[in-house]
Amino acid sequence: MYGEVEDNTGGDSNADFRFELGYTVSGQKIEQTKNGQMIMDSEYERITLIKLPLEVGNTWTESVVDSDGKNVKVKGTITSIDEEEQDIYTVKYEQYGTKYYEIRKIQKGVGVISFEKVLFYDGDQFQVQYDLLSINRETTLVTRNSDEQMESVAKNSDPFGEATLIELDTIPKTDEGTIPDDTVKTALTTLINEFNGAWTLFANDQNMDILEYVTDDGEANDIIHRFPAGTMVLTFELIDVGEIRVDGDRANIYVHEIIKKVTDDKTEMLEYFWLYETRCIEGKWYIHSYVNQ
Numbered sequence: 018m019y020g021e022v023e024d025n026t027g028g029d030s031n032a033d034f035r036f037e038l039g040y041t042v043s044g045q046k047i048e049q050t051k052n053g054q055m056i057m058d059s060e061y062e063r064i065t066l067i068k069l070p071l072e073v074g075n076t077w078t079e080s081v082v083d084s085d086g087k088n089v090k091v092k093g094t095i096t097s098i099d100e101e102e103q104d105i106y107t108v109k110y111e112q113y114g115t116k117y118y119e120i121r122k123i124q125k126g127v128g129v130i131s132f133e134k135v136l137f138y139d140g141d142q143f144q145v146q147y148d149l150l151s152i153n154r155e156t157t158l159v160t161r162n163s164d165e166q167m168e169s170v171a172k173n174s175d176p177f178g179e180a181t182l183i184e185l186d187t188i189p190k191t192d193e194g195t196i197p198d199d200t201v202k203t204a205l206t207t208l209i210n211e212f213n214g215a216w217t218l219f220a221n222d223q224n225m226d227i228l229e230y231v232t233d234d235g236e237a238n239d240i241i242h243r244f245p246a247g248t249m250v251l252t253f254e255l256i257d258v259g260e261i262r263v264d265g266d267r268a269n270i271y272v273h274e275i276i277k278k279v280t281d282d283k284t285e286m287l288e289y290f291w292l293y294e295t296r297c298i299e300g301k302w303y304i305h306s307y308v309n310q
Contacts, residue, residue, distance in 0.1 A: 022055040023259070040128075045069050046077075047123075057145070058132065059119060060084045065093055067108055067123055073098055089113070105130070116142065136286075138254060138277065143286040197263045206258045208302050209272055209293065213256055220244065220251045232296050235305035252277040254286070266297040271310075 022034040036053025046068040051059055061081040068077050076094045083089050090113040099105040104125035111118045122131035133146040197205065211230060218224035223246045231237040259271035270293040278285045293307045 067106060138286050141284055141286050195263055197261055201263060202261055204302055205261055205268055205270055209258050212304055213253055217251050220246050223247045230304055232303045232305045237304045237306050250279040268295045
């Protein structure tokens, strides 16, 4: 299977966005091969997805090559079989000597319908998971952080509450609006980056310059006035502006963000896929609202 990850840098990146996934079925096992530096999938170039006998507790060990080109050992285990849900096999893959793991759900007659792995940032770790929600020509994938690492507060109104995330390439796109010209695209991209820079100063130090980037009557303004600024330290690890659609004096912007949040008792890595709704007022763009997709 061949494909290409969407380049959300507008062509500024020199990375190779192409990828290739291959599957080999033998009499005893199914193997996956991966080639591509930008695809968020397994850390291994080749791995056994599942192996006979198909029963809970079946375990195998193999030597694989990781993303750094090193030979490592991985143990695969069939941890559960859900026969009531059309023969779904859950398999966990654990790398010896590390905390890294992957988990897949494999459905008979379909293939991999769920993938989870652990990511590491600055000594912290969090989980990312992709799920196949429907089986048709336009597959939808959803990714979410583990419940243990997300706070369940005011979803879709508190920008640092519990997040349900959608992979950027598969965010539901609208046919409404048009792709902006370079001037508008630059203005909107700059707005997002400057707003998030101002948000850091606001959240960390209660700096109210953040209000310069939002409309007076929008949900974004309300979020700012409800947010418990000064109770945490935030650092943006990633701000990746995706598709932008403009319709007159309004624009929708899809943005992938990873934020490091530090409070007195814990450190968290939070990942979001936002839909920003913006307004153009007297020639200047402002953020009106934003929600988790």
